Amino acid sequence: MDNSIRTTLANDGTVTVAVLGEIDYSNADEVADGIRDALVDWTPETVHIDLREASFIDSTGLGALIEGYRDAADRDIKFVVVNPSETFRRVLTVTGLSDFFGLIEQGETGAVAHMAEPSQATGS
Secondary structure, X not given: OOOOEEEEEOOOOOEEEEEOEXXXXXXXXXXXXXXXXXXXXXXXXXXXXXXXXXXXXXXXXXXXXXXXXXXXXXXXXXXXXXXXXXHHHHHHHHOOHHHHOOOEEEOOOOOEEEOOOOOOOOOO
């Protein structure tokens, strides 16, 4: 897929990597590389992975996000997923990745609000 990511640097130093379209085997490496490049090029305190325009994710796409998370953690950079659709939020919650990714949603006004913590199974 051409141009499946778009990277921007905000005035506060936060980097946003927006993923466009599908995140699957055809572009997972491009997504992981795009996240890594943003971390190396700008060394932000926080990187936001914006899923507002993402339409699908498979296991290799999840792997790309995990790889980006690990690269950020290795550099002590906060990794936060923003604007996931309900489907993405469900996938990230079911897989337990929402906790790692600091799942938040960005409102219409650009204000960032933390999402409620996903409930944990108790085994009861």
